[in-house]
Amino acid sequence: MVRAFKIKVPASSANIGPGYDVLGVGLSLFLELDVTIDSSQAQETNDDPNNCKLSYTKESEGYSTVLLRSDANLITRTALYVLRCNNIRNFPSGTKVHVSNPIPLGRGLGSSGAAVVAGVILGNEVAQLGFSKQRMLDYCLMIERHPDNITAAMMGGFCGSFLRDLTPQEVERREIPLAEVLPEPSGGEDTGLVPPLPPTDIGRHVKYQWNPAIKCIAIIPQFELSTADSRGVLPKAYPTQDLVFNLQRLAVLTTALTMDPPNADLIYPAMQDRVHQPYRKTLIPGLTEILSCVTPSTYPGLLGICLSGAGPTILALATENFEEISQEIINRFAKNGIKCSWKLLEPAYDGASVEQQ
Numbered sequence: 001m002v003r004a005f006k007i008k009v010p011a012s013s014a015n016i017g018p019g020y021d022v023l024g025v026g027l028s029l030f031l032e033l034d035v036t037i038d039s040s041q042a043q044e045t046n047d048d049p050n051n052c053k054l055s056y057t058k059e060s061e062g063y064s065t066v067l068l069r070s071d072a073n074l075i076t077r078t079a080l081y082v083l084r085c086n087n088i089r090n091f092p093s094g095t096k097v098h099v100s101n102p103i104p105l106g107r108g109l110g111s112s113g114a115a116v117v118a119g120v121i122l123g124n125e126v127a128q129l130g131f132s133k134q135r136m137l138d139y140c141l142m143i144e145r146h147p148d149n150i151t152a153a154m155m156g157g158f159c160g161s162f163l164r165d166l167t168p169q170e171v172e173r174r175e176i177p178l179a180e181v182l183p184e185p186s187g188g189e190d191t192g193l194v195p196p197l198p199p200t201d202i203g204r205h206v207k208y209q210w211n212p213a214i215k216c217i218a219i220i221p222q223f224e225l226s227t228a229d230s231r232g233v234l235p236k237a238y239p240t241q242d243l244v245f246n247l248q249r250l251a252v253l254t255t256a257l258t259m260d261p262p263n264a265d266l267i268y269p270a271m272q273d274r275v276h277q278p279y280r281k282t283l284i285p286g287l288t289e290i291l292s293c294v295t296p297s298t299y300p301g302l303l304g305i306c307l308s309g310a311g312p313t314i315l316a317l318a319t320e321n322f323e324e325i326s327q328e329i330i331n332r333f334a335k336n337g338i339k340c341s342w343k344l345l346e347p348a349y350d351g352a353s354v355e356q357q
Protein backbone atom coordinates (compact mmCIF):
# COMPACT_ATOMS: atom_id res chain seq x y z
CA MET A 1 0.00 0.00 0.00
CA VAL A 2 1.20 3.51 -0.78
CA ARG A 3 0.53 6.28 1.74
CA ALA A 4 0.84 9.98 0.95
CA PHE A 5 0.18 13.01 3.11
CA LYS A 6 1.13 16.66 3.46
CA ILE A 7 2.20 18.34 6.70
CA LYS A 8 1.90 22.15 6.94
CA VAL A 9 3.36 24.15 9.83
CA PRO A 10 3.29 27.95 10.14
CA ALA A 11 6.15 30.30 10.88
CA SER A 12 5.78 32.26 14.10
CA SER A 13 6.88 35.41 15.84
CA ALA A 14 7.68 35.06 19.53
CA ASN A 15 7.80 37.55 22.42
CA ILE A 16 5.77 40.41 20.77
CA GLY A 17 7.78 42.82 22.93
CA PRO A 18 7.28 42.12 26.65
CA GLY A 19 6.29 38.43 26.41
CA TYR A 20 9.76 36.90 26.36
CA ASP A 21 9.39 33.09 26.15
CA VAL A 22 5.63 33.52 26.70
CA LEU A 23 3.82 35.02 23.69
CA GLY A 24 3.84 33.75 20.13
CA VAL A 25 1.73 34.26 17.04
CA GLY A 26 1.56 31.81 14.13
CA LEU A 27 2.18 33.52 10.77
CA SER A 28 0.86 32.86 7.28
CA LEU A 29 4.12 31.44 5.89
CA PHE A 30 4.15 27.65 5.84
CA LEU A 31 6.78 24.93 6.01
CA GLU A 32 5.36 22.05 3.95
CA LEU A 33 6.36 18.39 3.86
CA ASP A 34 5.09 16.10 1.11
CA VAL A 35 5.49 12.60 2.43
CA THR A 36 5.10 9.30 0.57
CA ILE A 37 5.63 5.81 1.95
CA ASP A 38 5.89 3.20 -0.76
CA SER A 39 7.61 -0.05 0.17
CA SER A 40 7.95 -0.97 -3.52
CA GLN A 41 10.42 1.97 -3.73
CA ALA A 42 12.51 0.77 -0.80
CA GLN A 43 15.65 0.62 -2.96
CA GLU A 44 15.52 4.37 -3.50
CA THR A 45 15.71 5.02 0.22
CA ASN A 46 18.46 2.49 0.95
CA ASP A 47 21.17 5.16 0.80
CA ASP A 48 19.90 6.68 4.01
CA PRO A 49 20.69 4.76 7.23
CA ASN A 50 17.11 5.22 8.41
CA ASN A 51 15.17 4.56 5.17
CA CYS A 52 14.25 8.17 4.50
CA LYS A 53 14.98 10.00 1.29
CA LEU A 54 14.89 13.72 2.04
CA SER A 55 14.85 16.55 -0.50
CA TYR A 56 14.07 20.29 -0.57
CA THR A 57 12.57 22.41 -3.35
CA LYS A 58 15.20 24.65 -4.98
CA GLU A 59 13.30 27.74 -3.81
CA SER A 60 13.45 26.65 -0.18
CA GLU A 61 15.24 28.76 2.39
CA GLY A 62 18.39 26.89 3.35
CA TYR A 63 18.28 24.80 0.15
CA SER A 64 22.06 24.78 -0.26
CA THR A 65 22.94 24.42 3.43
CA VAL A 66 20.48 22.06 5.13
CA LEU A 67 21.72 18.55 5.78
CA LEU A 68 19.87 15.78 3.96
CA ARG A 69 20.82 12.75 6.04
CA SER A 70 17.83 11.82 8.11
CA ASP A 71 19.84 11.60 11.33
CA ALA A 72 21.35 15.07 10.75
CA ASN A 73 18.45 17.15 9.47
CA LEU A 74 16.40 18.83 12.23
CA ILE A 75 13.02 17.71 10.83
CA THR A 76 13.81 14.02 10.33
CA ARG A 77 16.07 13.82 13.37
CA THR A 78 13.14 14.99 15.44
CA ALA A 79 10.88 12.39 13.79
CA LEU A 80 13.46 9.69 14.61
CA TYR A 81 13.41 10.83 18.24
CA VAL A 82 9.63 10.30 18.35
CA LEU A 83 9.94 6.91 16.66
CA ARG A 84 12.69 5.71 18.99
CA CYS A 85 10.86 6.84 22.12
CA ASN A 86 8.17 4.45 20.89
CA ASN A 87 10.59 1.64 20.20
CA ILE A 88 10.60 1.99 16.41
CA ARG A 89 14.13 2.23 15.05
CA ASN A 90 13.66 3.65 11.54
CA PHE A 91 11.24 5.17 9.07
CA PRO A 92 9.12 2.62 7.18
CA SER A 93 11.10 1.50 4.13
CA GLY A 94 10.36 3.57 1.07
CA THR A 95 9.74 6.84 2.97
CA LYS A 96 10.30 10.01 0.96
CA VAL A 97 10.00 13.52 2.39
CA HIS A 98 10.02 16.51 0.06
CA VAL A 99 10.29 19.85 1.88
CA SER A 100 9.20 23.28 0.75
CA ASN A 101 10.45 25.88 3.22
CA PRO A 102 9.76 29.59 2.76
CA ILE A 103 10.69 30.42 6.40
CA PRO A 104 14.12 32.11 6.51
CA LEU A 105 16.52 30.28 8.83
CA GLY A 106 17.88 31.94 11.95
CA ARG A 107 15.98 35.22 11.50
CA GLY A 108 13.46 35.14 14.35
CA LEU A 109 10.51 33.74 12.40
CA GLY A 110 10.37 30.38 14.15
CA SER A 111 12.09 28.24 11.50
CA SER A 112 13.41 25.78 14.07
CA GLY A 113 10.08 25.69 15.94
CA ALA A 114 8.31 24.86 12.67
CA ALA A 115 10.92 22.22 11.83
CA VAL A 116 10.56 20.56 15.25
CA VAL A 117 6.75 20.61 15.09
CA ALA A 118 6.87 19.18 11.55
CA GLY A 119 9.30 16.48 12.70
CA VAL A 120 7.14 15.40 15.62
CA ILE A 121 4.05 15.27 13.40
CA LEU A 122 6.07 13.32 10.82
CA GLY A 123 7.05 10.72 13.43
CA ASN A 124 3.47 10.51 14.67
CA GLU A 125 2.11 10.03 11.14
CA VAL A 126 4.61 7.55 9.72
CA ALA A 127 4.23 5.28 12.75
CA GLN A 128 0.49 6.00 13.11
CA LEU A 129 0.92 6.68 16.81
CA GLY A 130 -2.35 8.63 17.08
CA PHE A 131 -1.04 11.37 19.41
CA SER A 132 -3.11 14.48 20.13
CA LYS A 133 -1.58 17.90 19.47
CA GLN A 134 -1.20 18.37 23.24
CA ARG A 135 0.85 15.16 23.48
CA MET A 136 2.93 16.11 20.45
CA LEU A 137 3.73 19.40 22.21
CA ASP A 138 5.43 17.35 24.95
CA TYR A 139 7.81 15.84 22.40
CA CYS A 140 8.47 19.25 20.84
CA LEU A 141 9.19 20.79 24.23
CA MET A 142 11.82 18.19 25.08
CA ILE A 143 13.71 19.54 22.08
CA GLU A 144 13.05 23.30 22.00
CA ARG A 145 12.71 24.24 25.64
CA HIS A 146 10.93 27.57 25.29
CA PRO A 147 7.28 27.13 24.40
CA ASP A 148 6.42 30.37 22.56
CA ASN A 149 7.26 29.47 18.93
CA ILE A 150 6.43 25.79 19.35
CA THR A 151 2.96 26.46 20.78
CA ALA A 152 2.09 29.06 18.13
CA ALA A 153 3.32 26.75 15.33
CA MET A 154 1.44 23.70 16.63
CA MET A 155 -1.77 25.37 17.82
CA GLY A 156 -1.87 28.48 15.60
CA GLY A 157 -3.18 31.95 16.40
CA PHE A 158 -1.95 34.18 19.21
CA CYS A 159 -0.88 32.07 22.20
CA GLY A 160 0.41 32.52 25.71
CA SER A 161 2.21 29.52 27.14
CA PHE A 162 4.35 28.25 29.98
CA LEU A 163 6.31 25.13 30.87
CA ARG A 164 5.20 23.39 34.02
CA ASP A 165 7.85 22.64 36.62
CA LEU A 166 9.25 19.19 36.06
CA THR A 167 9.79 16.84 39.00
CA PRO A 168 13.43 16.20 40.03
CA GLN A 169 13.22 12.79 38.31
CA GLU A 170 11.90 14.35 35.12
CA VAL A 171 14.61 16.99 35.22
CA GLU A 172 17.20 14.21 35.50
CA ARG A 173 15.71 12.65 32.40
CA ARG A 174 15.65 15.83 30.35
CA GLU A 175 16.88 13.89 27.39
CA ILE A 176 18.56 16.07 24.83
CA PRO A 177 17.86 14.23 21.61
CA LEU A 178 20.42 16.07 19.55
CA ALA A 179 23.24 15.07 21.89
CA GLU A 180 22.40 11.73 23.38
CA VAL A 181 19.56 9.84 21.94
CA LEU A 182 20.06 9.89 18.21
CA PRO A 183 23.20 8.75 16.47
CA GLU A 184 25.57 11.56 15.63
CA PRO A 185 25.45 12.54 11.95
CA SER A 186 29.04 11.46 11.35
CA GLY A 187 28.60 8.00 12.85
CA GLY A 188 25.12 7.09 11.76
CA GLU A 189 25.16 3.95 13.91
CA ASP A 190 21.89 3.10 15.58
CA THR A 191 22.83 2.56 19.23
CA GLY A 192 19.58 0.71 19.91
CA LEU A 193 18.84 3.07 22.78
CA VAL A 194 15.13 3.56 23.56
CA PRO A 195 14.73 7.10 24.92
CA PRO A 196 12.24 7.53 27.75
CA LEU A 197 8.83 8.87 26.80
CA PRO A 198 8.50 12.61 27.52
CA PRO A 199 6.56 13.56 30.67
CA THR A 200 2.96 14.55 29.94
CA ASP A 201 1.50 18.06 29.75
CA ILE A 202 4.86 19.84 29.88
CA GLY A 203 3.43 22.87 28.14
CA ARG A 204 0.21 24.70 29.03
CA HIS A 205 -1.26 27.40 26.84
CA VAL A 206 -4.19 29.65 26.08
CA LYS A 207 -5.19 31.09 22.74
CA TYR A 208 -6.10 34.77 22.78
CA GLN A 209 -8.36 36.55 20.33
CA TRP A 210 -6.65 38.76 17.74
CA ASN A 211 -8.27 41.66 15.95
CA PRO A 212 -8.05 40.55 12.28
CA ALA A 213 -7.54 44.19 11.21
CA ILE A 214 -4.04 43.91 12.71
CA LYS A 215 -1.51 42.71 10.14
CA CYS A 216 2.04 41.56 10.81
CA ILE A 217 4.88 43.13 8.84
CA ALA A 218 8.17 41.22 9.02
CA ILE A 219 11.26 43.19 8.01
CA ILE A 220 13.91 40.54 7.52
CA PRO A 221 17.63 41.46 7.53
CA GLN A 222 19.86 39.39 5.27
CA PHE A 223 21.94 37.93 8.05
CA GLU A 224 21.37 34.99 10.36
CA LEU A 225 21.42 35.17 14.13
CA SER A 226 21.15 31.85 15.90
CA THR A 227 18.70 31.73 18.78
CA ALA A 228 21.42 30.22 20.97
CA ASP A 229 23.75 33.20 20.35
CA SER A 230 20.93 35.67 20.87
CA ARG A 231 19.99 34.03 24.18
CA GLY A 232 23.64 33.98 25.18
CA VAL A 233 23.79 37.79 25.59
CA LEU A 234 20.92 37.89 28.10
CA PRO A 235 21.69 38.33 31.80
CA LYS A 236 21.08 35.59 34.36
CA ALA A 237 19.22 37.95 36.73
CA TYR A 238 17.17 41.13 36.32
CA PRO A 239 16.33 44.18 38.42
CA THR A 240 12.82 43.84 39.89
CA GLN A 241 11.66 47.05 38.21
CA ASP A 242 12.48 45.66 34.76
CA LEU A 243 10.47 42.50 35.40
CA VAL A 244 7.54 44.53 36.72
CA PHE A 245 7.80 46.81 33.65
CA ASN A 246 7.35 43.77 31.37
CA LEU A 247 4.65 42.06 33.45
CA GLN A 248 2.52 45.22 33.46
CA ARG A 249 2.76 45.56 29.68
CA LEU A 250 2.22 41.86 29.04
CA ALA A 251 -1.06 41.90 30.99
CA VAL A 252 -2.36 44.87 28.98
CA LEU A 253 -1.06 43.79 25.56
CA THR A 254 -2.86 40.44 25.35
CA THR A 255 -6.24 42.19 25.61
CA ALA A 256 -5.22 45.34 23.71
CA LEU A 257 -4.60 43.23 20.57
CA THR A 258 -8.19 41.93 20.69
CA MET A 259 -9.90 45.34 20.95
CA ASP A 260 -11.75 46.99 18.08
CA PRO A 261 -10.73 49.45 16.82
CA PRO A 262 -7.09 48.79 17.74
CA ASN A 263 -5.72 51.55 19.97
CA ALA A 264 -2.17 52.53 19.02
CA ASP A 265 -1.87 54.69 22.17
CA LEU A 266 -2.28 51.52 24.21
CA ILE A 267 -0.56 48.93 22.01
CA TYR A 268 2.60 50.89 21.19
CA PRO A 269 3.73 51.41 24.81
CA ALA A 270 2.46 47.94 25.79
CA MET A 271 4.92 46.43 23.29
CA GLN A 272 7.96 47.94 25.07
CA ASP A 273 10.39 45.52 26.65
CA ARG A 274 13.26 45.59 29.15
CA VAL A 275 14.05 41.87 29.32
CA HIS A 276 15.59 40.92 25.99
CA GLN A 277 15.66 43.68 23.36
CA PRO A 278 18.05 46.05 25.19
CA TYR A 279 20.65 43.28 25.44
CA ARG A 280 20.25 42.06 21.87
CA LYS A 281 21.12 45.48 20.41
CA THR A 282 24.78 44.44 20.52
CA LEU A 283 24.00 41.76 17.90
CA ILE A 284 21.65 43.77 15.68
CA PRO A 285 23.11 47.04 14.36
CA GLY A 286 20.57 49.89 14.45
CA LEU A 287 18.07 48.01 16.65
CA THR A 288 17.65 50.65 19.38
CA GLU A 289 17.17 53.45 16.87
CA ILE A 290 14.68 51.43 14.77
CA LEU A 291 12.59 50.46 17.78
CA SER A 292 12.41 54.03 19.07
CA CYS A 293 12.14 56.12 15.88
CA VAL A 294 9.30 54.45 13.99
CA THR A 295 6.14 55.46 15.86
CA PRO A 296 2.36 55.74 15.33
CA SER A 297 2.68 59.54 15.20
CA THR A 298 5.09 59.40 12.26
CA TYR A 299 3.35 56.46 10.55
CA PRO A 300 -0.44 56.35 10.98
CA GLY A 301 -1.64 52.76 11.06
CA LEU A 302 1.42 51.56 12.96
CA LEU A 303 0.37 50.00 16.27
CA GLY A 304 3.60 48.65 17.69
CA ILE A 305 7.09 47.46 16.85
CA CYS A 306 9.42 44.88 18.37
CA LEU A 307 12.09 42.32 17.69
CA SER A 308 10.59 39.13 16.26
CA GLY A 309 11.71 36.18 18.38
CA ALA A 310 15.45 36.21 18.93
CA GLY A 311 15.90 38.52 15.90
CA PRO A 312 17.19 39.97 13.71
CA THR A 313 13.74 40.34 12.05
CA ILE A 314 11.64 43.32 13.14
CA LEU A 315 7.91 42.75 13.64
CA ALA A 316 5.65 45.76 13.09
CA LEU A 317 1.92 45.46 13.80
CA ALA A 318 -0.16 47.79 11.65
CA THR A 319 -3.54 48.33 10.03
CA GLU A 320 -2.30 50.35 7.01
CA ASN A 321 0.77 52.07 5.49
CA PHE A 322 2.57 48.70 5.31
CA GLU A 323 4.94 49.68 2.49
CA GLU A 324 5.91 53.02 4.05
CA ILE A 325 6.56 51.48 7.48
CA SER A 326 8.68 48.72 5.96
CA GLN A 327 10.65 51.13 3.80
CA GLU A 328 11.50 53.32 6.79
CA ILE A 329 12.87 50.33 8.70
CA ILE A 330 14.69 49.01 5.62
CA ASN A 331 16.33 52.44 5.17
CA ARG A 332 17.43 52.53 8.78
CA PHE A 333 19.00 49.06 8.49
CA ALA A 334 20.64 50.18 5.22
CA LYS A 335 22.40 53.01 7.09
CA ASN A 336 24.05 50.24 9.10
CA GLY A 337 25.05 48.39 5.92
CA ILE A 338 22.31 45.74 6.25
CA LYS A 339 20.02 44.75 3.39
CA CYS A 340 16.49 43.54 4.16
CA SER A 341 13.43 42.09 2.53
CA TRP A 342 9.92 42.38 3.94
CA LYS A 343 6.71 40.37 4.02
CA LEU A 344 3.15 41.29 4.91
CA LEU A 345 1.71 38.40 6.92
CA GLU A 346 -1.42 37.53 8.86
CA PRO A 347 -1.86 35.31 11.89
CA ALA A 348 -2.14 31.61 10.95
CA TYR A 349 -5.17 30.89 13.10
CA ASP A 350 -5.27 27.09 12.75
CA GLY A 351 -1.69 25.97 13.37
CA ALA A 352 -0.11 22.76 12.09
CA SER A 353 -2.16 20.43 9.89
CA VAL A 354 -1.96 17.08 8.13
CA GLU A 355 -3.80 16.36 4.91
CA GLN A 356 -4.05 12.74 3.73
CA GLN A 357 -3.71 12.43 -0.05
Ligand SMILES: Nc1ncnc2c1ncn2[C@@H]1O[C@H](COP(=O)(O)OP(=O)(O)OP(=O)(O)O)[C@@H](O)[C@H]1O
Binds near residue numbers: 014107109111228311
Ligand atom coordinates in the same frame (compact mmCIF):
# COMPACT_ATOMS: atom_id res chain seq x y z
N1 LIG B 1 13.22 23.62 7.45
C1 LIG B 1 14.33 23.30 8.11
N2 LIG B 1 15.03 22.21 7.75
C2 LIG B 1 16.16 21.87 8.42
N3 LIG B 1 16.69 22.56 9.42
C3 LIG B 1 16.05 23.67 9.81
C4 LIG B 1 14.84 24.09 9.19
N4 LIG B 1 14.42 25.20 9.81
C5 LIG B 1 15.33 25.47 10.75
N5 LIG B 1 16.32 24.57 10.77
C6 LIG B 1 17.50 24.56 11.67
O1 LIG B 1 17.29 25.51 12.69
C7 LIG B 1 18.30 26.53 12.66
C8 LIG B 1 17.71 27.89 12.98
O2 LIG B 1 17.20 27.84 14.28
P1 LIG B 1 17.23 29.08 15.27
O3 LIG B 1 16.47 28.68 16.48
O4 LIG B 1 18.62 29.56 15.45
O5 LIG B 1 16.46 30.24 14.47
P2 LIG B 1 14.93 30.49 14.17
O6 LIG B 1 14.12 29.33 14.69
O7 LIG B 1 14.81 30.79 12.74
O8 LIG B 1 14.64 31.81 14.98
P3 LIG B 1 13.69 32.11 16.28
O9 LIG B 1 13.73 30.91 17.16
O10 LIG B 1 14.28 33.32 16.91
O11 LIG B 1 12.34 32.38 15.73
C9 LIG B 1 18.83 26.47 11.22
O12 LIG B 1 20.15 26.97 11.15
C10 LIG B 1 18.75 24.98 10.92
O13 LIG B 1 19.83 24.29 11.49
Ligand SMILES: N[C@@H](CCO)C(=O)O
Binds near residue numbers: 021
Ligand atom coordinates in the same frame (compact mmCIF):
# COMPACT_ATOMS: atom_id res chain seq x y z
N1 LIG C 1 11.63 33.53 23.22
C1 LIG C 1 12.69 33.11 22.37
C2 LIG C 1 12.19 33.02 20.96
C3 LIG C 1 13.24 32.61 19.97
O1 LIG C 1 13.18 31.26 19.71
C4 LIG C 1 13.82 34.10 22.44
O2 LIG C 1 13.55 35.30 22.36
O3 LIG C 1 14.98 33.69 22.60
